[in-house]
Amino acid sequence: MARRGRTTIDSLLAPVRDVLNRRIFPDRGLTDPQLELMFQILSSMDTDKDPEAARVGEREARVASPYVASLAADFNHGIGRSGQLSAPQPKAAGASLMQQVANSTALDAIRKLGLSNTKAGLVTPVSTGMSIALVMGALRRELGIKNVIYPRIDHTSPKRGIALAGLDEVQIPTVIEDDAVRMDLGEFENSIKRTKACAVLATTTFFPPRESDPVKQIARLCSDHDIPFIINNAYGVQSQDIMAQIRSAIDAGRVDAIVQSSDKNFLTPVGGSIVVSPKSEIIEWTSDTYAGRASAAPVIQTLAALLSLGHERYKELQQQQLENLALLKDNILNIAEKLNQRVLEIENPVAFAITMDNLDVHEIGARLYNARVTGPRAVKKGDFGSSTENYPHSYIVMNAAIGVRKEDVDTATDKLYKEASR
């Protein structure tokens, strides 16, 4: 019976051991008790858990109460050393190991989900925009970059990231082609020829009517002109198409870093990002750019979500996402017909936009919020948001991103019809 007890514990811990030893994105996810045990073991290795330690630093992971420590899953020392996110911290053996496991696991996940030609990865404890700032800051320090060529996207965060790094944004205008808003490739080519000490930031995922930037063409041009190229792949991991485009961009030209949100792709709480690169020095430089020791929480959350999902469940979620996207399309086409509106014809991996011409689109957006529909984006003709000055429609965007449920799509579109037809 004791042997049977030991067998049970061994089976339970086998995936945990596997994570710590192999550091890969597992095929099969771990259960919550397994995750909890794993983090307990790791956080127990930090010196603040050592009952015999004499602690005489100015920062010793002392915490106000057990509840306060629990809010950090007991990783009270945070991660990194002064100005080096991935450097082992002698006081925090457990947190340091955890960060390394997180980096490896996230890289393995990104590789298995499409970017098999990336070589290094880093889970950062900050948002996608801040991670872009860290990468840009690293390029400024190491390569003397001063300007960032950035095809227009009406999104504040990346702009803030560029600005925080003290770089000047060189905006590339967009053009309207049929329904789609795309970057102006001619202007882009001119710009990379003209701009000194520059890097390029392109975007794979944004709201319709804006389409993805042509990362393969850009990578080739960047290679030709020896210009660093950063891809903001905010929520592109879920899309096999987008991942395939990025993979060929890496193969065909120059890509320095790909930045993605952990929450938008891997169902973690908001707050962390994953930076991967085909070149390991880019990741080292980026890790060297965070100024201080950081909160472990976003990294733990990202690692926990990756391990909780596992590759198999992720593939199921991708499958469901595609099904729900098709459902969203059907529902929204149906509404368009009834309302005498049109669904915009735009390539987008998770979203559709329906015109709201001659309707008060802001009012409809507000009503949807009150009707407890979260996430639709209501843009009035001419407003900031279309990534162009003169888009000819008002419209509402709805997403069927990874993790969405069938009932979300059905309820949201029902309510859209109800509110738009009042």
Next chain:
Amino acid sequence: MARRGRTTIDSLLAPVRDVLNRRIFPDRGLTDPQLELMFQILSSMDTDKDPEAARVGEREARVASPYVASLAADFNHGIGRSGQLSAPQPKAAGASLMQQVANSTALDAIRKLGLSNTKAGLVTPVSTGMSIALVMGALRRELGIKNVIYPRIDHTSPKRGIALAGLDEVQIPTVIEDDAVRMDLGEFENSIKRTKACAVLATTTFFPPRESDPVKQIARLCSDHDIPFIINNAYGVQSQDIMAQIRSAIDAGRVDAIVQSSDKNFLTPVGGSIVVSPKSEIIEWTSDTYAGRASAAPVIQTLAALLSLGHERYKELQQQQLENLALLKDNILNIAEKLNQRVLEIENPVAFAITMDNLDVHEIGARLYNARVTGPRAVKKGDFGSSTENYPHSYIVMNAAIGVRKEDVDTATDKLYKEASR
């Protein structure tokens, strides 16, 4: 009996209500169950908890499992809106309220602990060095700052913060006066006259033999020359002396922001900071500089620690810190005498340094680590760390910072004697 049950709940929740309504640093700390309940109520206000919500955004706080959500205390939406840390996020009423409560409570704590002349505060989800970067980035954007005058401190994080913001560091050298290493005031005055588009960053707390910068004099000079002045007050909140100096600096001249670590002062897990200012626009600008939505975890942890401690227990901890500092002094003087070494005569609120001349100070440091003493700093004559090129001693620094226990001091000094006298 039902009435009695209600009375009990009311008494239990009274401090929680008080926190949410008055948003002050309470005299008496909250218990862990009170804190847990408060955060549960707050996180329950976010839309991802709404069982009726239809969620069709690209980011909807979906989480991989209950354990993953628990790692964020269920604040799955993070904090802030795209590029505005303190902006209310419509999907996250609870997190937005929490962030506001955190800002107010932290400001009130800083005011009550000495800086009664500050007017606005912000709890940031990043380290002190990164928070310096955010402030500097804000000054660059709003005031066109290009250079940072920075009296030499041998510490990587703030330098990284300045660099990340794309600013050039203008280092002011130090001078040795008796045992102390101080900034060279003459050089400083020259520098602020000469440097265009600059801000000043000074430091209140660092390791001996470096002493605090004279913030009052600097504030006067900054006022005279209309130069923004940032104080890195990393672990100065615990010291009534240092807080008094900063308060008079604000009264006497120009101070734009004071940045402090939440973990070093308030016993939270590593990862957040508190920025306060006598001018509310500085705080707004800083809040506008974080590029994206951020992890709620460091803010929750900081708020929880502030509320767990309360003003009364904080004062007790300050008192104990002074007692343990006196104990550390006695112990270390005693060791110095037995070893024929000397305790350096340096003003420092939490630390003492003892010379290790003619001893292998690195070896002693390594032995202390193996003997499970964490935090001592072993610096060899001439090495980086003394904030000067030619300090005439090797030495070991030990701290009795807030939260230290008597047994830490006694064990650490016993082991120091044992290892240094081998």
Next chain:
Amino acid sequence: MARRGRTTIDSLLAPVRDVLNRRIFPDRGLTDPQLELMFQILSSMDTDKDPEAARVGEREARVASPYVASLAADFNHGIGRSGQLSAPQPKAAGASLMQQVANSTALDAIRKLGLSNTKAGLVTPVSTGMSIALVMGALRRELGIKNVIYPRIDHTSPKRGIALAGLDEVQIPTVIEDDAVRMDLGEFENSIKRTKACAVLATTTFFPPRESDPVKQIARLCSDHDIPFIINNAYGVQSQDIMAQIRSAIDAGRVDAIVQSSDKNFLTPVGGSIVVSPKSEIIEWTSDTYAGRASAAPVIQTLAALLSLGHERYKELQQQQLENLALLKDNILNIAEKLNQRVLEIENPVAFAITMDNLDVHEIGARLYNARVTGPRAVKKGDFGSSTENYPHSYIVMNAAIGVRKEDVDTATDKLYKEASR
């Protein structure tokens, strides 16, 4: 936005309020966070949570540490008053309310799942056997019962329950009819005529080859002879057939109490039971029989499981149980054919028995245990377990009880074939 936050909280708490106000088995189950919040609110009403209370009793729910309290979900006062399980305890308003909600909810569940003609219910903090002892003790005290007529079941717990109550067991023998082992009705009729001061205990659920006792006939006889009748319905709640038989027994004759396991029927941890009755005085008497204040834990667990499931999910689980039972039958018939054995033809709501004639059934049982199959019952011809002296087969019993998964059935039967055919 604040209104939206309040809406979210209201939606979240609506089912919790419903539970506390209506005290019914909900159609739709509560989520774990809802359950946790509900228990926190309830346990917060107990006086040990009152920060202003002055506590000068000999028992004041003081606990060694927060973890110790968490093991009781903070219901540190337990339930009941000295010798009355359901009596309100003035120090423990919350626990008292919780116990009442548990009683009502459990009764409502039992009524909705078949026994609509029961009127009162009690969740006890002890096993089914101990609950039988409590009922029997009550009947002894109130009605002067001395003997218990008990059709033979080879199960120790109920016998121990009868003995603990100081009553003498009058065992009714069984007869073998085809494959089935049934109570001897003739002997039973003789016995109730002959035995003074007696009650009857009958059983609805046991392992094949024993079949259920004919509760309707017994109830009629008990009514005719004015004898109290207790039904041990250990895991019969899951079976609509058995519940229908008990309902008609109540309608047709005399039934005093029906005792069921909470874990075997409602997926709670082992330890509590549910006693229901068509007569409320029986429940009061039983509640008066527990000698002291009891652990709240088994009651909390039972209530939590009932609320977590809800009626709809329970019906789904019942449906799945029937499907898995059919699967078990198919698999086991298949094995029987291959092994030249036979599946016994026995009425049983959850189990099948396959003969193991001329095989070493104990050895096969041991191998199954080592092969990590839990729960099969291996009985050798002639051993205790068949509820008769001379059952003509060795056999193995397997169950597909509520909560079983398809893979359990498939794996267990695969391994059975493997181990039995070696």
Next chain:
Amino acid sequence: MARRGRTTIDSLLAPVRDVLNRRIFPDRGLTDPQLELMFQILSSMDTDKDPEAARVGEREARVASPYVASLAADFNHGIGRSGQLSAPQPKAAGASLMQQVANSTALDAIRKLGLSNTKAGLVTPVSTGMSIALVMGALRRELGIKNVIYPRIDHTSPKRGIALAGLDEVQIPTVIEDDAVRMDLGEFENSIKRTKACAVLATTTFFPPRESDPVKQIARLCSDHDIPFIINNAYGVQSQDIMAQIRSAIDAGRVDAIVQSSDKNFLTPVGGSIVVSPKSEIIEWTSDTYAGRASAAPVIQTLAALLSLGHERYKELQQQQLENLALLKDNILNIAEKLNQRVLEIENPVAFAITMDNLDVHEIGARLYNARVTGPRAVKKGDFGSSTENYPHSYIVMNAAIGVRKEDVDTATDKLYKEASR
């Protein structure tokens, strides 16, 4: 650094290993994280945690949700086998080991706290009164006991325990000697001579004016007459005097079992008891009397509290109890003088009684409850509670039992004065 991490974990787990290997009451208590880890390891050994197990029993520790399981600290299988509390349960290796550790640790604690001449122990999952029933039931089954000689105590639970076991209570009257109410020794001696097939139940701790029974004299008489003797030592473990009396009773005569509350002595949530004996067969018999598998929760809670406290902190708590008892005496003497009442002169290890003659003692008791004083006992002259028919005073009892705080005593006595002098 990895070595250092391992050292930290080893130090953290050393006391846990010690508990599992040595199974003693440790000198120094375990921390909450250590306890949590220990229980996690143990509960992980149960088969319901085995991801490979195929589960085909009628009871397989399936649980409705993770929260429901957490309410049992994941010991979903409960403890014991059908009718044997301490028997190893093959499905539950971890729970079985836990129960054995609990029994050993509790016995060791009782031995170290005074009863060094006991030899076996059992932590039961039921109240003191129910544990008395289990012991009595065992004596009935094994020794044919029919009657229990019981010196009068006005407390319902033990009477219910005797009745549940189907035994007849033979009550010994009390006598009033000065202020004290004591058992009538002469009547007792007559009774044990006269009564057939009897056991004796005596009491060490009750409210003033009732004093402890003379256990040493009783033990001698029981030895002389070969009568089993059970001591209800409800909250006597905290008192060194009472423990010394019981120890000499064991040495001087016959004692079969000593039953104590876990919550009243060891700061656990209400619900478990500890039975110890100088004879191991008594413990075995008692363990054989619980009818079924039981909830693990009360046992876990008791073990956790014992380990959390440790011997050193327990001795400190005993010391504080004595100090607070002295404080209670001072305060209450002072009040008595001011109110012209008298403190009754009674030997009691934790309580004092003050007369309330010519006052409405029930009204004062009710007011104290509303003033949030819990635990005082208000008895009107002649009412049930004095353990005699004709006690000449009304009075209020207050306790300073183990775990009481100075502020409890001061607040309670202040309010007593306030309410009694209105």
